[in-house]
Amino acid sequence: MSEARTSAAAATRTRWGYLAEFESVDALLEATEKVRDAGFTRFDAFAPFPIHGLDESMGIRTSRLPRIVFGGGVTGACAGLLLQWWTNAFDYRYLIGGKPFFGLPVAIPITFELTVLLAAIGAFIGLLVANRLPELYHPVFPNAAFRARATTDGFFVAVEARDPRFDVVGTRSFLESLGAVRVDELEDE
Amino acid sequence: MMGTDMNRPGEILSEQRHLGALGERLWRRAALVGVAALAVSVALAAATPGGWHRFFFAYLVAFAYVLSLALGSLYFVILHHLTNAGWSVVVRRIAEAFAGTLPFMAVLALPLLVGIRELYPWASGTAGHLAHGKAVYLSVPFCVARWVVYLGVWTLMARFFVGRSIEQDASGEPSLSVSMKRLSAPAMLALAATLSFAAFDLLMSLDPGWTSTIFGVYYYAGCAVAVYALLPVSAFSLQRAGLLRGSVTVEHYHDLGKLLFGFVVFWAYIAFSQLMLQWYANIPEETHWFVARQNHGWGWVGLVLIFGHFLLPFLALLSRAPKRRPAVLAVAAGWLLVMHLVDLYWLVMPAGSPSDAVPRLVDVTTFIGLAGLLVALAAFVVRGRALVPERDPRLAESLSFENA
Numbered sequence: 001m002s003e004a005r006t007s008a009a010a011a012t013r014t015r016w017g018y019l020a021e022f023e024s025v026d027a028l029l030e031a032t033e034k035v036r037d038a039g040f041t042r043f044d045a046f047a048p049f050p051i052h053g054l055d056e057s058m059g060i061r062t063s064r065l066p067r068i069v070f071g072g073g074v075t076g077a078c079a080g081l082l083l084q085w086w087t088n089a090f091d092y093r094y095l096i097g098g099k100p101f102f103g104l105p106v107a108i109p110i111t112f113e114l115t116v117l118l119a120a121i122g123a124f125i126g127l128l129v130a131n132r133l134p135e136l137y138h139p140v141f142p143n144a145a146f147r148a149r150a151t152t153d154g155f156f157v158a159v160e161a162r163d164p165r166f167d168v169v170g171t172r173s174f175l176e177s178l179g180a181v182r183v184d185e186l187e188d189e
Numbered sequence: 190m191m192g193t194d195m196n197r198p199g200e201i202l203s204e205q206r207h208l209g210a211l212g213e214r215l216w217r218r219a220a221l222v223g224v225a226a227l228a229v230s231v232a233l234a235a236a237t238p239g240g241w242h243r244f245f246f247a248y249l250v251a252f253a254y255v256l257s258l259a260l261g262s263l264y265f266v267i268l269h270h271l272t273n274a275g276w277s278v279v280v281r282r283i284a285e286a287f288a289g290t291l292p293f294m295a296v297l298a299l300p301l302l303v304g305i306r307e308l309y310p311w312a313s314g315t316a317g318h319l320a321h322g323k324a325v326y327l328s329v330p331f332c333v334a335r336w337v338v339y340l341g342v343w344t345l346m347a348r349f350f351v352g353r354s355i356e357q358d359a360s361g362e363p364s365l366s367v368s369m370k371r372l373s374a375p376a377m378l379a380l381a382a383t384l385s386f387a388a389f390d391l392l393m394s395l396d397p398g399w400t401s402t403i404f405g406v407y408y409y410a411g412c413a414v415a416v417y418a419l420l421p422v423s424a425f426s427l428q429r430a431g432l433l434r435g436s437v438t439v440e441h442y443h444d445l446g447k448l449l450f451g452f453v454v455f456w457a458y459i460a461f462s463q464l465m466l467q468w469y470a471n472i473p474e475e476t477h478w479f480v481a482r483q484n485h486g487w488g489w490v491g492l493v494l495i496f497g498h499f500l501l502p503f504l505a506l507l508s509r510a511p512k513r514r515p516a517v518l519a520v521a522a523g524w525l526l527v528m529h530l531v532d533l534y535w536l537v538m539p540a541g542s543p544s545d546a547v548p549r550l551v552d553v554t555t556f557i558g559l560a561g562l563l564v565a566l567a568a569f570v571v572r573g574r575a576l577v578p579e580r581d582p583r584l585a586e587s588l589s590f591e592n593a
Contacts, residue, residue, distance in 0.1 A: 103460075
């Protein structure tokens with residue numbers, strides 16, 4: 001009976017993964033460490049506030065954002081110099097107050113501003129892209145426990161079904177063995 | 190070697206926190222080196238024709254250098270109290286040691302009074318007509334009176350902040366922290382005013398016809414770079430000598446590295462701001478100061494500053510990794526301490542030797558002399574004391590500090 005219902009549901013909806021709830025920061029840190037050590041790569045943790053050490057216990061690599069920001073800054077510096085050289089000293093040479101067509105001191109402010117501007121835009125866009133934002137829907141949203149406690153006192157770990165280590169029965173019991181107070185199945189749209 | 194490893198609480202309890210016999214050795218040896226080097230300088234000055242002229246300019250460079258380290262350290266201590274900082278408690282005593290040398294600066298400044306006519310055209314009456322309007326301000330009695338005020342204010346502030354902190358080691362009285370916090374805001378204003386005017390008098394008035402309203406900020410930027418370089422170098426040296434192994438961690442180095450990086454950029458920003466307006470306006474009474482620093486080899490010194498004091502350290506300190514490796518940060522900071530000396534050499538020496546940028550032996554010996562005396566005085570200030578404010582109410586916060 002229940003077998004039949006499950007397979008009927010599976011025909012229209014697919015299993016996205018499991019959501020395990022933990023009671024404290026320490027339990028969350030310990031659980032994410034063990035999930036990481038078990039070889040899972042497609043999992044995420046949710047907490048109502050930033051937790052020191054969660055990045056390490058989840059095995060998250062250093063962000064690539066600094067490289068994007070550096071690239072933006074270098075692009076801005078080159079663009080600023082090129083813009084001023086091109087407009088004043090090459091494309092339309094115009095003598096102003098006896099100054100050189102291209103004087104480096106006077107070109108620095110614009111170059112500086114463009115460096116900062118493109119680095120900041122790189123940081124902003126890069127942050128959105130790296131975090132896959134904006135994301136208007138996530139499979140954890142409909143979960144009742146998540147809705148009730150994710151922003152107050154609930155600590156969650158979500159393991160995705162597309163993780164190569166994922167196993168319908170094994171992963172559930174693994175999460176329970178880590179001290180999860182509940183493990184819910186999440187469905188994809 | 191250090192860091193947030195598992196046995197750190199044990200390291201904090203067992204670490205060596207007092208300079209002890211090392212401190213006695215350090216201050217005596219540094220003082221000996223300093224006095225010997227200054228004696229060599231005086232001998233060189235007496236032995237060569239025009240030697241005294243060069244000696245006084247070399248002494249001015251070295252004095253401006255050690256003064257900037259002491260004032261930068263006082264600035265760090267006041268800023269710590271002003272911002273109610275927690276992270277920097279474990280490195281504050283090192284800054285207090287160098288700030289504690291300020292009462293002795295009055296003695297170190299005396300040779301400048303002897304050489305005032307060699308150094309400053311306004312004191313020897315050879316200043317051009319542009320200085321006439323400044324004749325009252327730039328007169329020897331008024332200048333000496335101002336220096337009495339500067340040195341007096343610095344001495345009072347150093348004695349207050351260093352004295353109270355050391356007093357707290359014994360009593361553990363939290364109200365001492367409160368009293369330092371309360372006076373930190375007026376002290377910062379007093380420091381800003383005296384430091385700016387001291388920079389005008391000490392360095393800018395070498396060329397009485399030239400003015401730059403940002404000059405005080407330029408000297409302050411140098412002081413800030415100097416102290417944020419001095420602290421990691423000192424902490425690293427002390428840890429190499431087996432001290433402070435537990436309390437100063439990679440997290441403190443990281444924050445000092447961030448501040449060093451920030452003030453390297455700030456220095457470049459201020460230096461460029463000083464240049465650009467006068468370059469663009471192109472008025473001879475303003476540009477002659479830069480013309481003197483772009484010809485006869487001085488342009489090369491300027492290029493060394495652009496690359497060595499800004500571009501190279503900017504790239505070296507930009508990312509997170511070098512700031513979290515104490516040895517790498519200490520090398521970069523040591524490099525900047527040298528560049529700060531080049532900066533002051535570039536500010537001062539064209540006034541004494543406009544046609545030749547090559548340093549002389551007397552420049553080196555005089556610098557070693559005053560730097561040795563500074564280290565000796567700083568070690569003397571903290572001899573027999575802990576190198577960490579042991580009973581500061583925020584010590585625990587600083588010990589457990591972590592960067593996000």
